[in-house]
Amino acid sequence: MADMVDTPPLAPTPAALGFLLSRRSRPPRMLGMKVPDRATIEVLLTAAARVPDHGKLEPWRFIVLQHAACQRLGALAQDRGATLAMDHDKVDKTASGFRDAHLIIAVVSAPKPSDRIPVEEQTASASAACLSLVNAALAAGWGACWLTGWASSDRDFLQTGLGLSASEALAGFIHIGEEQRPPPERPRPDISALTTWQDT
Structure with a gap:
């Protein structure tokens, strides 16, 4: 097993657990123009790819959308909304969300043919990549x-x-940027109401 990579034994990491217990997404309106550079983005994508991936299929890919690309998508959203005769406010909100962004990473769900790993499981892996990237x-x-x-x-x-x-889908648009101000806390789930314990 010479190709196996040695990993350290699992040990408690209180700082990581504390981060997960207090993590909070930052809405795009609270993000500024400063964004991570390419080297940093590559590190973030490397972390995002460390998700459950049964069969090692890598059923996702990433598209890094910088400011000019975001503006292009904003114009496209405006055109598509008009073509579909959608509510103007709904279209404008989506279009401005793209136009105002300086960095969006599109996480694409790209299922691979497999007789062992169902598409639903591959899709779940792409969703996990979204959360991991955030x-x-x-x-x-x-x-x-x-x-x-x-x-x-x-x-x-x-x-x-x-x-x-045609076989791909969008798992999520991940907006990333410098935080302008912290968001207010919001109510959190009542875990006791959502958990069932079984011992037999």
């Missing part, structure tokens, strides 16, 4: 948020704007 950005001191919205399921938008194939 957490990596937060842990690195950046504000981050995972968004979807109507554009994330509009096939014309995805194919024209991002070049997705």
Whole structure:
């Protein structure tokens, strides 16, 4: 087993647990123009890829959208909304969300043919990559948020704007940038009401 990589024995990491217990997404409106550089983004993507991936299929990929690309998608969202005769305020909110962004990473769900790993499980891995990317950005001191919205399921938008194939889907748009101000805390789930214990 010479190709096996030695890993240290598992040990408690209170700081990491504390981070997870207090993590909070930062809405795009609270992010500034400063964004991580390419080297930092590559580190964040490396962390995002360390998710459960049964069969080692890598059923996801990343598209790094910098400011000019975000503006292009904003214009496309405006055009698509008009074509679909959607509510103007809804369209404008989506379009401005792209136009105002300086960095968005699109996480693409890209299932691979497999007779062992169902598509649903591969899709779940792509969703895990979204959360992992948000957490990596937060842990690195950046504000981050995972968004979807109507554009994330509009096939014309995805194919024209991002070049997705017919077999791919958008797992999420991850907005990343410098935090301008901390968001207020919000109510959290009552874990006791959501948990069932079974001992037999």
